[in-house]
Amino acid sequence: xxxxxxxxxxxxxxxxxxxxxxxxxxxxxxxxxxxxxxxxxxxxxxxxxxxxxxxxxxxxxxxxxxxxxxxxxxxxxxxxxxxxxxxxxxxxxxxxxxxxxxxxxxxxxxxxxxx
Amino acid sequence: xxxxxxxxxxxxxxxxxxxxxxxxxxxxxxxxxxxxxxxxxxxxxxxxxxxxxxxxxxxxxxxxxxxxxxxxxxxxxxxxxxxxxxxxxxxxxxxxxxxxxxxxxxxxxxxxxxx
Numbered sequence: 001x002x003x004x005x006x007x008x009x010x011x012x013x014x015x016x017x018x019x020x021x022x023x024x025x026x027x028x029x030x031x032x033x034x035x036x037x038x039x040x041x042x043x044x045x046x047x048x049x050x051x052x053x054x055x056x057x058x059x060x061x062x063x064x065x066x067x068x069x070x071x072x073x074x075x076x077x078x079x080x081x082x083x084x085x086x087x088x089x090x091x092x093x094x095x096x097x098x099x100x101x102x103x104x105x106x107x108x109x110x111x112x113x114x115x
Numbered sequence: 116x117x118x119x120x121x122x123x124x125x126x127x128x129x130x131x132x133x134x135x136x137x138x139x140x141x142x143x144x145x146x147x148x149x150x151x152x153x154x155x156x157x158x159x160x161x162x163x164x165x166x167x168x169x170x171x172x173x174x175x176x177x178x179x180x181x182x183x184x185x186x187x188x189x190x191x192x193x194x195x196x197x198x199x200x201x202x203x204x205x206x207x208x209x210x211x212x213x214x215x216x217x218x219x220x221x222x223x224x225x226x227x228x229x230x
Binding site: 004031033035041042043044045048056058091093095101102103104105106107108109 | 145146148150155156157158159160163165203205207216217218219220221222223
């Protein structure tokens with residue numbers, strides 16, 4: 001069964017550095033998402049992406065965050081100047097066709113640790 | 116309470132017993148979804164129920180939705196040790212064509228099934 005893959009599985013970065021988290025969504029999916037889960041807390045929506053542009057973003061997704069689909073297969077999340085509070089699991093998800101009423105398929109996540 | 120609150124927070128049962136988890140939410144929804152998360156892994160979609168549906172079945176899973184009470188329940192029948200995981204409800208509150216699949220997750224229920 002097709003799956004969403006994320007790399008790396010664990011990223012350790014110094015505070016203030018830039019990180020890029022990578023995702024390969026399911027190939028025929030059209031909608032892409034990033035979520036994060038701080039340890040012990042809820043999964044939180046960050047951003048949705050469709051037709052090469054952001055569809056919706058949360059308050060968390062401020063100017064330090066950006067997303068890109070550079071080559072038609074990868075979907076990346078960039079955090080420009082990382083802060084300690086960015087430490088979390090970051091999940092990529094994708095869905096087919098119209099996402100209203102479609103399940104989202106999640107990757108296994110990237111654990112981001114900011115030192 | 117916040118959107119998508121599950122109870123109980125933790126549930127411990129014996130193999131073969133049924134497990135029931137509840138979810139409450141505050142806003143009107145387009146659909147409600149249930150996901151499972153095994154430790155250290157991503158979220159796996161279980162079942163989606165739309166706002167105009169009252170009950171849905173998938174294998175050993177039964178989901179109900181009461182939009183008047185803004186609540187849902189997930190029943191797992193004849194539980195197995197492999198069902199041990201965290202279970203989350205997630206609401207898609209999109210309406211009027213403005214949602215692109217943003218999911219709001221609850222805190223989750225940790226289910227432990229003892230062999």
